Amino acid sequence: MATYTPMIQQYLKIKADFEDAFLFFRLGDFYEMFFDDAIKASRELEITLTSRDGGGEERIPMCGVPYHSAPNYIEQLVKKGFKIAICEQTEDPKQAKGVVRREVVQLITPGTVMEGKGLLEKENNYLASITNLDSLYGLALTDLTTGENKVTTVSSFQDLLNEIYSVGAKEVVLSKDFNEELLKQLKDRCEVTISYEESTDIHEIEPLVQNLKEDHLKITFAKLYRYLQRTQKRSLEHLQKVEHYQLNHYMKIDLYSKRNLELTESIRSKGKKGSLLWLLDETKTAMGGRMLKQWIDHPLMDKQAITTRLNMVETLIERYFEREDLREQLQQVYDLERLAGRVAFGNANARDLIQLKKSLQQVPAIKELIKSIGNDYAEKIAKGIDPCAGVTENLEKALLDNPPLSVKEGNLIKDGFNKQLDLYRDASRNGKAWIAQLEQQERQKNGIKSLKIGYNRVFGYYIEVTRANLHLLTEGQYERKQTLTNAERFITPELKEKETLILEAEDNSIELEYQIFTDLREQIKESIPAIQNLAKQLSELDVLQCFATISEKRHYTKPSFTNDSLFIKDGRHPVVEKVMDRQEYVPNDCTMGNGSNLLLITGPNMSGKSTYMRQVAHAAILAQIGCYVPASEVSLPIFDKIFTRIGAADDLVSGQSTFMVEMLEAKNAIANATSNSLILFDEIGRGTSTYDGMALAQAIIEYVHEYIGAKTLFSTHYHELTILDQKLDQLRNVHVQAVEENGKVVFLHKIKEGAADKSYGIHVAELAELPVQLINRAKEILTELEKDPKIELTQTSEVNEINEMAQLSFFNEELEKREKKTTISSKEMQVIEKIKAIDILEMTPMDALNELYKIHKKLK
Ligand code: ADP
Secondary structure: OOOOOHHHHHHHHHHHOOOOOEEEEEEOOEEEEEHHHHHHHHHHHOOOOEEEOOOOOOOEEEEEEEHHHHHHHHHHHHHOOOOEEEEEEOOOOOOOOOOOOEEEEEEEOOOOOOOOOOOOOOOOOEEEEEEEEOOEEEEEEEEOOOOEEEEEEEOOHHHHHHHHHHHOOOEEEEOOOOOHHHHHHHHHHHOOEEEEOOOOOHHHHHHHOOOOOOHHHHHHHHHHHHHHHHHHOOOOOOOOOOEEOOHHHEOEEOHHHHHHOOOOOOOOOOOOOOOHHHHHOOOOOHHHHHHHHHHHHOOEOOHHHHHHHHHHHHHHHHOHHHHHHHHHHHHOOOOHHHHHHHHHHOOOOHHHHHHHHHHHHHHHHHHHHHHOOOOHHHHHHHHHOOOOHHHHHHHHHHEOOOOOOOOOOOOOEOOOOOHHHHHHHHHHHHHHHHHHHHHHHHHHHHOOOOOEEEEEOOOEEEEEEEHHHHHHOOOOOOEEEEEOOOEEEEEOHHHHHHHHHHHHHHHHHHHHHHHHHHHHHHHHHOOHHHHHHHHHHHHHHHHHHHHHHHHHHOOOEOOEEEOOOEEEEEEOOHHHHHHHOOOOOOOEEEEEEOOEOEEEEEOOOOOOHHHHHHHHHHHHHHHHHOOOEOOOEEEEEOOOEEEEEOOOOOEOOOOEOHHHHHHHHHHHHHHHOOOOOEEEEEOOOOOOOHHHHHHHHHHHHHHHHHHHOOEEEEEEOOHHHHHHHHOOOOEEEEEEEEEEEOOEEEEEEEEEEOOOOOOOHHHHHHHOOOOHHHHHHHHHHHHHHHHOOOOOOOOOHHHHHHHHHHHHHHOOHHHHHHHHHHOOOHHHHHHHHHHHHOOHHHOOHHHHHHHHHHHHHHHO
């Protein structure tokens, strides 16, 4: 280190404290990065890697980004999950003795980023912290952009992952001693950036946690707070009182099921488009959009609270004109929560304050409007609304309507707001008027029409005379200052005197405007809690009007609640219906409860089984968030949990096979469901061999029937399972209707009572346009198989395993009979597997011949 230049030594010293971040080291107009940071950043940002002599033996890798375009680069890095330490020069280079003093002024991380396109308007940007207390976990969440703080206790690591995934936390703060295996899971499953904080101080957070009883939650939050303090190094005054929420007050939907049901992001696009959130989002404000997502993530279980929301939605549907007015007013409301955050953080500019003003100006009318619609809940919201009139008034009086982006160039404050500012402005305006007059005077005096007085930064004010007119001037009249090709520029002592006055007045005025602006911003800080509360009320209103709007637009129905039975008439899948056009969608009924809690759904692939199952889950979720439901009549029990096993998404991240994921999801449901839960099992057992899969499917059905009693929809292509209705009294068969027309299958997407009479696999293959020869061959084979009942072969080891399970009573006699009939020898099985594994396109004719020879030999 000794051989490095003092600046590089300074760099290394600072970098040592920020090892896991890119250090943006300010050097003049650039942020430079050195050593490994430079190599990595040049790759991530696609910028040129250079090098620099740093006093050591080898040149130091270096790359840099211009100061003014740094936000773009920072945004790119944050989006990729990196952290950036901003290191500024903290003394005037002219005053510095030796190396200029530099300090990290802020650490920007995925969970603390305050601006930029990476911040989605309608999504919270949560930073989380976790503490571990025996088998419990404390979870604290902060959205620095809005100031929202929440804590909760979770009783298992799985629930913790669920919650972190569901709120979409970007970064998690832990202690260094956090369990490594769990840490890996956290990183893999939730794709979060990890940060560490060891120290906590409960006293400093006391004002924010007064309502909190549990010490471990205080500690969890204190950890988060300390991390923010250490990394942000600025006012955190907008942080709101910490809210303690209990997960068991909400319907529980685990991480897999949230993904499967595509509640907030679609499986295909991994984005909002195509999800339930996307469909529902008729919110007019960013805050409402965020609250909508929170509500979808946490459906209620308290009937009273749900009904309150539903009644308000009903009122808003009935009051069409008021709702339209409300929507228009909300449209004018900007993101009050994030504006308040920027005010506290000290990075709100005059345009932000204009947005604040415009938003607040809408509030009195909104308040009046909702007071008038005749609903208790609306009345309550209206009462909670404080329009912050003082703030509006101040902003109206002080700020010009179209201020520039920069707050250091003037043009922010209205005339008449501040006496001193008016004086400066007068001086400057008078000076300018005097100059305009002087121009007239000099033109007349010299008889030069084109004489003009101009201004530039280098020479200040000057008199300009074109070369052609120079002869008209009397010698010594003006002092020559600059010669151009076609003109001469002059000054006079009088002009310079005025210039000093004007420039001084302008400087003073700009400085004073900045001062007034920051004072105003400081003053608004006092109203931040009121603005945040207002934001909450408006967000709620926005979500409720959104429910009313979508319910009316898409013809949804108000649900009612029962203790056990479920009845949905003409139910539709909200998203599929939207995508495909309502006319085409075939509505379906669903009846459960009263002794029939298990629906076994059979029908061909692609006939609509999973759509049907999902629409039941969506109905329950919509009802419990307080929205109407796509159906013509709906009554439902209040569900405590929803579990799904749908689709066959490999869990690539954690390297688990499709079948393992399938089984994990099934286990999760079986271990946690209660009689008040809803379970959707779609084609369970499909990921393994037929008998294996069928055995598991049946055993799962029996188990749910026997021990859980949850309302369960179970779709299967194992036709054989339909006879279970004779044995399990809660099980009812339904099927998706399909008809054959001219040898082709047509799906009607209609759910009917009873079991499907046959399987349509080959027809689906036909629909998928597999080659005609192949389809014909399959048909031939099928006919053969159906004709020939004596394909009698010995059992594979796999089937032996199943037989063992059967002895353990997982199997019924029917199934055993069927197995014996159709098993094939292990030798043949191996050959089949081998053929399946062959990649024909990668083979030469010779290879193919060799393979065929081997197969032939084996079968002999
Ligand atoms: P399965 O689970 O039986 O394989 P899906 O539920 O995935 O079938 O449905 C296959 C396709 O059929 C869907 O993508 C959708 O386009 C269409 N579909 C499903 N249900 C309906 C319905 N009720 N009305 C109209 N089209 C439907």
